[in-house]
Amino acid sequence: MALTEWLLSAHERGNPDTRLDSRHPGNEAWSEGNEVRPLVHGATYFAELFDRIEATGRGDLILFTDWRGDADERLTGQPGSEVSAVLRRAVDRGVAVHGLVWRSHSGIDEFSHEENRRLGRKVDDRGGNVLLDMRVPPRGSHHQKMVVIRHADAPRRDVAYVGGIDLCHSRRDDARHRGDPQAQSMSEVYGVTPPWHDVQCAISGPAVYDAETVFRERWEDPAPLTRSRRRFRVDRDHVDVRAEPLPPQAPPPPAVPGGTHVVQLLRTYAGRHGRRAYPFARRGERSVARGYAKAFERARDLIYVEDQYLWSRAIADSFVESLQRDEGLHLVVVMPRWTDSDNPVSRLPQLLGRQRAMSRLAAAAPGRVAFYAPENSDGTPVYVHAKVCVVDDTWCSVGSDNFSRRSWTHDSELSAVVVDTAASDHSPYARRLRLTLAAEHLGCGVDGPGYPGDVSEIAHGDGDPGDDDDLARLMHDCPDAVGTFRAFADSAAALEEWHRGGRRGTRPPGRLRPLAPPRLNPLTMALAFPAYRWLHDPDGRPWHLRVRGRY
16 A cells, blocks of 8 residues: 555645654654554553553653643552652662653632652652643643653664553543542543543554654743643742753664554644744644645545544544545544533533534434443443544554544644554554454453453454454454444344333443434533533634634
C-alpha cells in the first residue's frame, strides 16, 4: 500500500512552525521501523507502566502529559504502586522526571485542579519538575495523555505510551468491567465503581523520538504557564512554576528488528493570537481533523469507531460524504449509553451534541450506520472512554481526541496513527485491534456469561504469527464489513431482547445493546444549545476556515 495515500505529508499537516517532521526525509511526516502494541484496558496499561518506570535508573528520562492525574491512583492495586510514589522513587534513583499536567479550572465542579496540583506537589517535593499548564484558549484544556521513557544506555528499551488513558482514578479496569476500586464520581447509573473501557498504545522504535518532540515543544514554550496573576500566586505556593532545562534530546531509538509499523503522530492545537500563540503552532494545528479527512476519503468498506463523545453535525458531516459516496461503506460506533454526569448543566448539552451527530449520520445512510453501548454482565453500563478509529483495516488511530469540534480544533490533543506494512492488502495491526475489541464486545472467548476472556495479549500478537490466525478463527463472523455489521447487530439484538423479556433464561454472551439518538424536545434543545456550543464544544478554528467548513 502507498503510505502517501493514507498518511498526511508534512505540508498537509498544515503547521510550518513545528519541528516534529524535521528529521523525516523529504515531505514525509511519519516514522518507519516501529512496533506498536495496543494496551486494551487501564489495568493492562498501568501494570506495564509500573514495571517500565520501576526499571529506570540514573540518567534515564521520564516525560509525561496528562489531563488529570491522581497522586494516589495505584497502578497495580497494591500499596506502593501509587502514581506519585512510583515517580518519586524514580527521582530517588536519579531519573529526570518532567511532567505537564493541565492546571484545570478552579472552583468548578467536575474539574480537577486540586488533584492535579497534589500530584505535582508530591513529585516536585522529591526533586521532579511537574508544571500545571494553563496555556490554553478560553474554555480550553490540555487533553494529551502521553508517557515517554528514554534510557541513557539502552535506547532499544525506549518506549512511548499514547492514547486515551489518564493517570488517575477510575481508569484501572479490566475485561470484566467491574470498575476501578479508586473511582471518581460519575452519574449514578454507573454505580459506585463505574465500569471503564479505554485503550492506550505502547510505541517502540524511532517514533518514540517524535513523541518526545511533542513534549519538548510544549515544555520549551516561553509563555507563562498562566496569564492569571491570582492563579500564578496560588500555584507558586504549592508546585514548581518554572520549567527546568531538559537534557539534550538523544537520537531516535533504532528501528525495531522486523518492525513493520509506520507511525504518524497527529495533534490539535488551537490558533492563538499575539504573545499567546504557541511558538510551535502559531496558527494552530488541526492534523487530527485532517488525518481523519484523508483516511475517510479512502474508506470503502468499514469505519469502526470507539469514542467517548460523538458531537455536532459538523463532525458527522466528516463521515457523511464518504457514506454517500460509496454505498458499500458501513459505520459502527461504540459509545457510552449515558453521559458521565447527572448535572443537567453538563448532561443536556452533551445529549444535544450527541443528538445532532447521531441523527445526521442515521439519516445519511440508513441500514449502514449503527450505534451501540456496552454493559457488563450485571447490566451496568460501561463508560466508553476509548478513542479508537479503524478505517478499512488499514488506517488505525488511538489517541486522546474525541469526535467533537473541541477535540478537532480547540484543545491540545495527541493521536498515534499506525499503518502496518506487513501485508499488501490490509494492516495486520489494524485488523488485529478491531477484532480484539469486537471479541470483547461480542462475548467471544467466553469464560462465563457475558465475560469474554482477556484477549488483550492477542491485540499485540506477542510476536507469534499464529496469533492472527487464532483471532481470525475466534472472530470468524467478522472478517469483512458486512459480516462485522451483521455480527454486531445480531448480538446486540439478542441482548436487547433478553432485557425486554425480563432477563429470563441464559444471558446472551454479548456486551452491546443498540443505542438510538437522544430525544429532546424543542425547548430543551433551545436551552441547552448555548452551553453546548460555547462551553462543551467550542470551535477553535480561525474564522476563514470556519466559514469554508475546513480544518
